Amino acid sequence: MKRTLILIGCLFWLTACSSLPDDLVSEDHNAEVMDNYQQWVNTSPDSVIDVRMGGVISKVTNLKDKTRIEIVNLPISSSGKPDITQEPQGRFIAYVKGFVEPMTYTKGRLITVVGKSEQPETGKVGEYDYTFPVTDAYGQHLWTIETTTYVENDLMMGGCFRGGFRCGAYGYGPSRTQVIQQVK
Template sequence: MKKLLISFSALLLTACSAIPEKLQLAADTPLTNYQDALAVSYSDSVAQARWGGVIAKVDNLKDSTRIEVVHFELSPSTRPKQKDETLGRFRIYYPGLLDPMIYKKGKSITVVGNIAAPESGTIGEHPYQYPVVKANAVHLWKDIQQADVMLVQNPFWHTPSYWHHYRPYGHNPVVIRRSSSKVKKSSSAGNKAQNKTR
């Protein structure tokens, strides 16, 4: 059982750290940090970035889509790690239409592209200087579904009949019940067992 749990954990970590194909870059690709963006020489069009964050605003322009993003650091999978603080915002320019009903406010996004000259704008009435990325690729992340998990002992579980006895209460296998409304309820047998323990 222990080996099974270790294998499952390793598989989960591998899946979580996998970078989406369109965001992958050669290992030796030089990337500009968000903090250094305003110091970049924009005459050098090869300055690249792989940034991410949460969408704050989407504007469909004549030949492109402009996305305003609240910047967050990236995980090993390049998914933005949302925190209570951010270093600032930046703008993405994507060559073509991105539907604002899909790329909507609050969604996590990661972009790969070239850094362009910063733009002046405002956040509310506050003047703001936006770093800009001309996108080669963008990736919209799916929402993570979370569920509360409760571990309980099932005192009615018993060993195979040829052992001719029940296991002591403290040594019963653990039953996992998902308490989130988004996850299917436990089986009726499991529910009956729960009711008997109350």
């Protein structure tokens, strides 16, 4: 019985950790949402589909009634988080209704959007001509990167003094540091 409760608790915890934020849920709960960048790029430009894409903000331009956000695409997890361990797959444009604060939606910030696909736009990345897939976003979520540093010390066994350094129960030997970055 105790094992069953622990198993149910672990499954609940894992489900809670991978749930999609409310602002990234499709407006049409029955629609399949595309989250694969290459499939989206290869879809007919006349198809209107729901897409959920994420990545790194490259540029923000506030227009009269909406905001244009250029995003460097990264694959996303089932919880919508951009995978910072992957290489960028391309770029896309997300239009968001109204004004967004450029200091909040700053270059380099992680974002995921959900919306309807639109006709692609042509533009430039530097001097290079580029065709951007476009989405009219009805939901967006900003992410942060949390850095955790773990320091592990090897406890030296035995009681001794060496060069003024106490070995034993109160002394420590070499240490290892591990830095982990997680999208939150």
